[in-house]
Amino acid sequence: MSDTSLSDGQMIMPFYLLVDVSSSMSGDVGExxxxxxxxxxxxxxxxxxxxLVMLSIITFNHTxxxxxPLSPPSDITVPALHASGGTSYGAAFNEYNRVxxxxxxxLKGQGMRVYRPCVFFLTDGAPGDSDHLTTFRSLFAFDPETRKGNRAFPYFVPFGFRGAPKDVMRSLAYPDFGKTxxxxxxxxxxxxxxxLRAMTEVIGRTALSSGQSAAAGAPQIIPPAPTPGMDAQFGEAGGDWM
Structure with missing residues (x-):
């Protein structure tokens, strides 16, 4: 689907995949x-x-x-990934916010309606930047009572594996308010x-089910759920883990 096929006023649900390609991922980038x-x-x-769904892929290490770029799935060709460097969460947050x-x-200039973005963050390591939470909050935080902050805050889902600390993943799940x-x-x-296969399956299922909700006339982000047998813990922002 090209931009010229978009109809005026159409709902677009954007999904962003932030992928760690630091040197610790060197043996895994093929998979x-x-x-x-x-x-x-x-x-x-x-x-x-x-x-209805558009996807973008952002890779990060120390940059x-x-x-x-954000495109319909049918227009996407995933390039080969290469791993090197350190792990800066803040670099990923800033690049996502920019794009x-x-x-x-x-999209708004083309007459589209843009739904709240959904961001999936995949990492196998701890952040190398000690101020990553400050960066995260400065870019994405929103106060539902005062209505101050980023009104277009993303629905943010971190996936940590190998050396990524669980408490760090829990701290990045957002929003921590509202029904979703x-x-x-x-x-x-x-x-x-x-x-990696289980995580990307979860992402794909979330994009599919969320896009189907838009097609039915009631767009919403369908919260991701683990696949059967997935060897992972998960939980809601601000809640207990399962």
């Missing part, structure tokens, strides 16, 4: 690339969702870069390939 490609193909099984603001302005709270996932499994 990660395959898992992301499989996720895109799964979404494409529903052509109606392809008209961050948008490698797949989302540009994407939102572009952010969720976090954490796995200590040494079967990284299986975890």
């Amino acid at each position: 990660l690339t395959t898992a992301i490609n499989d996720m895109v193909q799964a979404i494409l099984k529903d052509p109606v969702v392809d008209d 961050a870069s948008t490698i797949v 989302f603001e540009a994407d939102r302005a572009r 709270k952010g969720r976090w996932f954490s796995s200590g499994s040494d079967k990284v390939g299986e975890i």
Whole structure:
């Protein structure tokens, strides 16, 4: 689907995938690339969702870069990923914020209605930047009582595995208010390939079900749930883990 096929006033549900490609991922980027490609193909099984959902992929290590601009799944080609460098969460947060603001302005300029963005954050390590939470809050925080802050705050879902601390993942799940709270996932499994496939399956299912809700005329983010047998703990923002 090209931009010229979008109809005026159409709802677009944007999904952003923030992927850790620091040096600790050097042995896993092949499986990660395959898992992301499989996720895109799964979404494409529903052509109606392809008209309503857009995806973007941002990679990060000590810096961050948008490698797949926000596009319909049918227009996406996932490039081969390469791992190097350190792990800056803040670089990923800043890059997402930059591109989302540009994407939102572009889509609104085309007459589209842009739903709240959903961000999935995949990492296998602890943040190398000690001020990552300050960066996160300065960019995304919103106070529902005073209505101050980022009114377009993302629905943020961190997936941590291998060396990513569970408490850090819990701290990034957002929002921590309202009826649809952010969720976090954490796995200590040494079967990284299986975890990556399970995580991208969760992401694909969330994009599909959320897009289908828009097609039914009642758009909403469907909270992600673990796949059967997924070796991971998960929980809601501000709540207990399961």
